[in-house]
Amino acid sequence: MTTTALEGAVHFTNTSEAVRAWVHGWALSRGAVEPAALPWGFTVSLGLPGHVMSHVLPTADEATVRELTGGATGPGVWLKAFVPAESLASWIAPGWSLSGAPGFLMSIALDTNSARTPAPPPCLPRGYRLRTWTDSGVVHARVHAPDGTVAARGQTSVDGTTAVVDKIETHSAHRRRGLGRVIMHTLVDAAAERGATVGLLASTAEGRFLYEATGWHVVAPLANALRVPDPVG
Structure with a gap:
């Protein structure tokens, strides 16, 4: 090997x-x-x-x-x-x-400086709402469409100083509205608040461009x- x-x-x-x-x-x-x-x-x-x-x-x-x-x-x-x-x-x-x-496989350095002024989160389109919760140490984020259905989702776990962002998905009917950026911003901030200093995720080729635009790098x-x-x- x-x-x-x-x-x-x-x-x-x-x-x-x-x-x-x-x-x-x-x-x-x-x-x-x-x-x-x-x-x-x-x-x-x-x-x-x-x-x-x-x-x-x-x-x-x-x-x-x-x-x-x-x-x-x-x-x-x-x-x-x-x-x-x-x-x-x-x-x-x-x-x-x-x-x-x-x-x-992609990675990003997380900003854990508690004294910083947080960057404003991306704005949701009118009628969409964000919901977050934690279950068994995993932070979940969902964006709901005006009709109540799930438009985008994702989750992150923190193991030591490493956060793994997982299951990022935007429903096809709700793409190109910035929902993926909202989910990523929410999960990355939540991971940094829990002490993670580096993020990792497994990306599709399509998702790679979204992540690279927000500072992620290809590892392998x-x-x-x-x-x-x-x-x-």
């Missing part, structure tokens, strides 16, 4: 260090038990239909990926590797396929693979 030095990232000297920080906060955000540390990385047990567990590789190479994917025979097992999607696609064993579009590519059900018959 190789460890890649980072350019433009904050608080981390290499990809492996950043991924190790991210996986603990991601498991907390998803309500999973503490990730199990293994020689090649971590296993996070979620126990959900279609997402039984995730193997997370802070670094990845062909031999490790082939061994892991070759030994997983049941569906609903995921593998998260911080390598280009084309590399992961060529390494996974039969019965596995890439899932979703290629993404990125992220590709996901899924063990699919065996053919019937």
